[in-house]
Amino acid sequence: MNDSAAPPGVGAVSAASFGALVRAHQSALRGFLRRLTRGDHALADDLAQETFLEAWRKLAQFRGDSPFAAWLYAIAWSRFLMAARRRKLEPLENENGEAVLPEGGSIAKLDMEKAMACLRAPERAALTLCFALGMPHGEAAIALAMPLGTLKSHIARGREKLKTLLKDHAP
Amino acid sequence: MSLDEALSEPLAPVRDDGFSVGVLLAARHAEERRRLLLWGAVFLALLPLLLLLAPLAQSAVTLMARISATPLFAYAAGVLMLLWASRPRLLRL
Numbered sequence: 001m002n003d004s005a006a007p008p009g010v011g012a013v014s015a016a017s018f019g020a021l022v023r024a025h026q027s028a029l030r031g032f033l034r035r036l037t038r039g040d041h042a043l044a045d046d047l048a049q050e051t052f053l054e055a056w057r058k059l060a061q062f063r064g065d066s067p068f069a070a071w072l073y074a075i076a077w078s079r080f081l082m083a084a085r086r087r088k089l090e091p092l093e094n095e096n097g098e099a100v101l102p103e104g105g106s107i108a109k110l111d112m113e114k115a116m117a118c119l120r121a122p123e124r125a126a127l128t129l130c131f132a133l134g135m136p137h138g139e140a141a142i143a144l145a146m147p148l149g150t151l152k153s154h155i156a157r158g159r160e161k162l163k164t165l166l167k168d169h170a171p
Numbered sequence: 172m173s174l175d176e177a178l179s180e181p182l183a184p185v186r187d188d189g190f191s192v193g194v195l196l197a198a199r200h201a202e203e204r205r206r207l208l209l210w211g212a213v214f215l216a217l218l219p220l221l222l223l224l225a226p227l228a229q230s231a232v233t234l235m236a237r238i239s240a241t242p243l244f245a246y247a248a249g250v251l252m253l254l255w256a257s258r259p260r261l262l263r264l
Contacts, residue, residue, distance in 0.1 A: 015195060022191045030190070031182030045190065052194045053201055112177050131178035163174055 018059070022052050025069070028133055029076055035128050036080050038117040047083055051076040066142045069135065073143035077125060084121065115165045123158030126151050 029051065033044035054075050062071055116124055122144065129140040130151075141151040238244050254261070 015199070018198065019191060019195050022194050023187065026187060026190055026194075027185045028182065030185040034185070035182065048190070049194055049197060053198055056198045057201070112180070127178055128182070131175070132180065132182045134179075159174060159178075162178075166174070 018056055021055075025072060026052075029072065032073065032125075032128055032133065033076060033080060035113070035116060035124055035132075036121060037083075039113065043083065047076065047079045050079050054079070067139055070139040070142040073129065073135075073140075074145060077144050080121070080125075112162075112166075115162050118165055119158050119161055120154075122146070122154045123161070126154040127158045127162075130155060 026048065030044055030048045033047050033051075034041055037044045037047070051072065055072055058075075062068065116127070119127070125144055126140060129135040129143060130137060135143070137148060137151060141148045144151060146154075
């Protein structure tokens with residue numbers, strides 16, 4: 001993942017450079033959160049705003065140990081988990097942990113977004129970060145606050161579920 | 172298209188549409204609230220000290236008022252004023 005839009009220096013971030021950071025990252029971050037929230041744009045944008053505000057508050061604490069994008073997505077992921085807990089967002093899977101289509105989901109119109117929506121949140125997050133956003137596995141593991149092995153398991157499980165969903169429900 | 176290729180498709184770009192401006196405004200408001208809270212906390216922390224010193228300040232004001240009302244104070248002040256005014260002449264002596 002391109003990390004060129006990193007902060008100019010610890011403690012030297014003005015409102016103008018923070019604005020540049022927001023503009024540089026807003027599209028990818030909002031896209032990521034929209035996928036996590038299964039297309040709830042309003043919730044995703046609220047979470048994105050909370051993420052940037054928390055980043056603004058904590059920017060002085062960013063030491064550059066990890067890439068800036070990983071640090072930013074870690075905040076977004078933690079905000080999403082808090083919102084999911086608060087709103088009791090139900091996972092779309094049966095007792096065996098298999099993905100199931102949401103009620104009213106049209107099989108004929110099933111596409112990648114709909115298939116993604118059937119996965120568990122960590123699987124969606126891992127696949128989105130590593131594939132759609134091109135983040136290296138190590139960075140994605142930092143962003144999702146999980147060991148590298150766990151991240152790889154989520155990716156493998158997510159891919160298997162997607163294969164099944166797309167094969168079973170292809171038009 | 173393979174699954175990996177489909178997964179690697181970049182996310183649909185999200186137009187800014189004032190989002191960045193909204194974030195900056197919210198950041199500014201949050202900063203102002205934080206500053207207000209900080210100064211409020213400082214004031215509350217110093218309040219007991221101010222209340223403790225208030226009687227002393229009141230006593231000092233009363234004392235000054237009493238002193239300035241006495242003829243001796245007026246006499247001393249008059250002498251000091253005269254000395255100050257005639258300072259150039261006194262320095263030439």
